Amino acid sequence: MTTHPAETVHASLWEEPCDDPWWVPGPDSFAACALSVSGRTVADARRFTRATLQSWRMCATVADDAALIVSELVSNALRYGIRKVAAGTGGTAQQGPVHPAWLALTRQHGGVLCAVSDGGVAAPVMGTPDPLAESGRGLQIVDQLSDAWGWTPPDHSGKTVWAALSSRG
Template sequence: MISHPSRHCTVELQALPSRIGQVRRIVSAQLRYWHLDSLIDRAALGVTELLTNVHLHARHDKTCTVELEVLLDRLTVSVRDHDPRLPVVDDADPLATCGRGLAMVAAMSESWGARPEGDSGKVVWFTLSAAVAASAPLTAAHPPRRAVEAAPARPFPEVEQVGLGRPQPAPARSAVAG
């Protein structure tokens, strides 16, 4: 039985550097909510690259829409903007400081593409497999962590301070990512 046949989230924004970071955090939170934590890094990287392309290359209107959709075992992340020009994957010069974003999206995703929406713009998208993430359900013994709580300190038995003869706890680390 399929408990969640489709899950959907939409965010509209101006593709400005400060907004891109906010959307990355929204994507991460939404994937945690859907218990798809294993997809967070790749989805956040991909959406960052697509939004950066809108910021750098879209003419005039930087307004865009980010959509996340989980359908059965696949997460699709798409960015819709108002510039009808389709992106092109270039072979970046080895010393270039930009020009590798779409190649990176292609390398880390199952599939990706772009489709025109007439004169009103385009949609650039990529997919990630959600099958592995969904097959490992969370149990009460391992509830999801909230992004703001610190990881508990845990002793490392192999680490001892000279003269004390007992393990020292690891420093607490924040679970909040950039």
């Protein structure tokens, strides 16, 4: 089931990431990590998701589904949401720092909410890819694996795309 723009507060995830990109502030109900733009970010996010859900004693099926959902959400954030902030100096535009992106996991009533915040200002679009296309099915996968998914309305700081899964086993 798809849920479209939802009002949530995600500004707290936009603070500058700490030197250690993996940050787990809560002992057993919330975990978050900063996302880099490296080639191993998606794999790191999957490992972080699996390790977190294992520590929360979530069933393996939910952990597998969550890891795949996180892979798709992080891939989309890297492709469409991470942007350089232009900084003008003396009339010339220079590339500034990369707008940060975050992955957050929250345990809720036996399920989990996966959320990826990025600097993109466009709402996600679930397209219909060509049957022979190698990409373009990420949100369709998220839609099939989650109980509900959606996003916060994009603003100057970006958006958060989220997916909720309940325990099934």
